[in-house]
Structures are given as C-alpha cells and as structure tokens.
Amino acid sequence: xxxxxxxxxxxxxxxxxxxxxxxxxxxxxxxxxxxxxxxxxxxxxxxxxxxxxxxxxxxxxxxxxxxxxxxxxxxxxxxxxxxxxxxxxxxxxxxxxxxxxxxxxxxxxxxxxxxxxxxxxxxxxxxxxxxxxxxxxxxxxxxxxxxxxxxxxxxxxxxxxxxxxxxxxxxxxxxxxx
Amino acid sequence: xxxxxxxxxxxxxxxxxxxxxxxxxxxxxxxxxxxxxxxxxxxxxxxxxxxxxxxxxxxxxxxxxxxxxxxxxxxxxxxxxxxxxxxxxxxxxxxxxxxxxxxxxxxxxxxxxxxxxxxxxxxxxxxxxxxxxxxxxxxxxxxxxxxxxxxxxxxxxxxxxxxxxxxxxxxxxxxxxx
Numbered sequence: 001x002x003x004x005x006x007x008x009x010x011x012x013x014x015x016x017x018x019x020x021x022x023x024x025x026x027x028x029x030x031x032x033x034x035x036x037x038x039x040x041x042x043x044x045x046x047x048x049x050x051x052x053x054x055x056x057x058x059x060x061x062x063x064x065x066x067x068x069x070x071x072x073x074x075x076x077x078x079x080x081x082x083x084x085x086x087x088x089x090x091x092x093x094x095x096x097x098x099x100x101x102x103x104x105x106x107x108x109x110x111x112x113x114x115x116x117x118x119x120x121x122x123x124x125x126x127x128x129x130x131x132x133x134x135x136x137x138x139x140x141x142x143x144x145x146x147x148x149x150x151x152x153x154x155x156x157x158x159x160x161x162x163x164x165x166x167x168x169x170x171x172x173x174x175x176x177x178x
Numbered sequence: 179x180x181x182x183x184x185x186x187x188x189x190x191x192x193x194x195x196x197x198x199x200x201x202x203x204x205x206x207x208x209x210x211x212x213x214x215x216x217x218x219x220x221x222x223x224x225x226x227x228x229x230x231x232x233x234x235x236x237x238x239x240x241x242x243x244x245x246x247x248x249x250x251x252x253x254x255x256x257x258x259x260x261x262x263x264x265x266x267x268x269x270x271x272x273x274x275x276x277x278x279x280x281x282x283x284x285x286x287x288x289x290x291x292x293x294x295x296x297x298x299x300x301x302x303x304x305x306x307x308x309x310x311x312x313x314x315x316x317x318x319x320x321x322x323x324x325x326x327x328x329x330x331x332x333x334x335x336x337x338x339x340x341x342x343x344x345x346x347x348x349x350x351x352x353x354x355x356x
C-alpha cells in the first residue's frame with residue numbers, strides 16, 4: 001500500500017470501521033520492533049513508511065488520502081515490524097484492528113475475493129518497486145514512479161520522494177527539471 | 179514465488195493439473211514482452227526469473243523443485259511480462275493455464291482462502307526482497323537470503339546467486355568464505 005487504484009467496496013466499508021484519530025506531523029503510528037495490529041485508512045493527510053538502515057532513514061512507501069496502509073508483513077505474520085510509520089502532515093485516519101479487519105474479510109465470499117484482489121494488487125506494486133530499485137538511471141526511476149503516481153509531488157515533500165527513489169534531493173531536483 | 183514454505187492443498191492439487199513438460203537448461207518458459215498465461219509447478223530442476231536492464235541480466239527469483247512460479251504481475255494484470263523465465267538445469271514441470279488455475283481457486287471457499295494466503299505469502303516475500311535490495315552490506319544481504327533459503331547454493335549456480343544479491347561472483351565468494 002498505497003493503494004489508489006483499488007476502489008472495491010471493501011475499502012469503502014473499512015472507512016466506517018474502527019476509531020478515528022488525528023495525529024500531528026512527526027507522530028508515529030508504529031515503530032520498528034512493535035507488532036502491527038492495525039490497518040489504517042487515511043481520511044486526510046499523508047504518512048510514510050521507512051526503514052532505519054545503518055542510521056539512514058529509507059522511505060519505502062507513502063499512504064495518502066483515501067488509501068489504506070500498515071506495516072504489512074508484521075500484520076500478516078505477527079512478527080516485529082522492520083518499519084516505522086510516521087505522519088508527514090497532520091493526518092486523520094481510521095484505525096481498524098486485526099480482529100475487525102479479519103471479520104470483515106471473512107464475512108462474505110465477495111469480501112474474501114476482494115481481499116485476494118487487494119493482495120494481488122499489492123504483489124504487483126511490490127514487483128514494480130523491485131524493478132524501480134534495480135533501475136540504475138535516476139531519470140528512469142523517476143519516470144516509472146510518476147507513471148504510477150502522477151500527483152506524488154503534490155502529496156509528499158521532495159526529500160521523502162528522493163529517499164524513496166534512492167537519490168539525493170539535489171539529483172531529484174535536477175532530473176525533475178531536465 | 180519461489181514458495182517452499184507454502185504446503186497448502188492448493189499446491190498439491192496443482193501438481194495434478196495441466197500438462198507435463200521437460201525442458202533443457204537454457205530453454206525459456208517466457209520472454210520479455212509475452213503475456214504470462216500459465217502457472218508452472220516445478221517437479222524437478224530449477225528455473226530463474228530475470229530482467230534485462232541496460233544489457234545486463236538481473237536475476238530476481240528462483241523456482242525450485244516443489245514450488246510454483248510464473249511471471250506474476252503479467253499473469254495477474256494480463257500485461258506484457260517485464261521478465262524472462264529460463265531453465266537453469268534440465269527441468270520437468272507441470273504447466274497449468276490461467277483458466278484451469280482460476281477454476282481451481284474459485285472451486286471452493288477453502289481454495290479461495292488458500293489463494294489469498296498464497297498472495298499474502300508472496301507480498302511478504304516481496305517485502306523481504308525490497309529490504310534485501312536496500313541493504314548496503316554484501317555480507318548482510320547474503321545472510322538475509324540464506325536465513326530464508328539455507329539450501330540456495332545446493333540449488334543454484336553461484337553466478338545467478340551473485341546476480342540475485344547484486345554483487346559480483348568474486349564478492350560473493352569472498353563474503354561467503356569470510
């Protein structure tokens with residue numbers, strides 16, 4: 001996740017579950033080592049998921065208004081999260097716990113099918129991300145991401161996009177303007 | 179995929195579907211630009227999935243005996259594959275076409291649940307792979323992969339493991355022996 005192209009009723013139902021919370025820029029939804037027990041639906045604002053690797057913060061995912069996000073591997077496997085989730089703006093979200101989410105998914109064959117569809121979408125997004133990371137050219141990396149997320153620069157500060165693209169902010173500014 | 183930790187009945191059923199075929203080392207199951215219409219169950223042998231990027235072959239996945247594999251994003255979305263799939267040894271496999279696979283998945287709620295479980299597993303494997311690619315230290319990259327696939331060197335020639343790990347064969351030999 002992010003998941004802007006997934007408009008199934010599963011997502012619209014999720015919006016009405018759980019509890020609403022508003023957090024400030026810089027607040028954390030989850031820290032490395034904690035087990036992810038929730039799915040977050042972003043009503044407004046934006047969050048980023050990042051990995052702390054050798055004292056460097058590596059941003060790997062964004063969650064925007066209208067999308068769902070969490071630390072997915074930790075959520076699925078029940079293992080400690082390798083990632084942090086931090087609000088990059090003031091963000092209002094719905095917090096849906098795992099039991100409520102599972103109950104929704106298992107409440108009908110249609111919902112289970114939509115959950116399988118969602119997992120398929122996430123796999124294909126991860127494969128896109130894998131190809132991104134293997135793409136040497138900075139301009140090609142930027143092009144691939146903008147093809148998928150044309151409004152990225154309207155949603156997310158440049159420094160986090162640069163981290164996501166594995167380039168310096170200076171390189172990103174240069175390739176963006178060339 | 180590869181998928182060695184997934185022992186659901188969906189996989190054992192797949193073994194009995196489709197047509198059997200034996201291919202030689204160097205033969206291709208799929209080439210870049212073709213649409214993936216099959217799932218492959220590896221009865222014996224091994225295959226690799228690779229991306230051709232700026233004239234360099236980047237190996238991104240292996241399929242071993244007892245696992246299923248294909249060009250997944252192409253299979254799901256019906257878009258041209260960005261990857262090649264090549265036998266790295268003489269390989270016997272079952273080829274299951276999309277219609278037969280979908281029929282199996284949709285034939286019972288249990289099978290659909292197992293398919294959703296499989297997609298969950300693949301998402302978590304992709305997230306592991308993403309962290310691999312973001313890990314700077316070659317020895318840490320090797321350790322991460324061996325923790326998941328302890329028998330990798332028994333299954334796959336060193337040059338392909340080196341490509342998968344984004345290091346030269348010389349570096350891989352060095353970090354493996356240190």
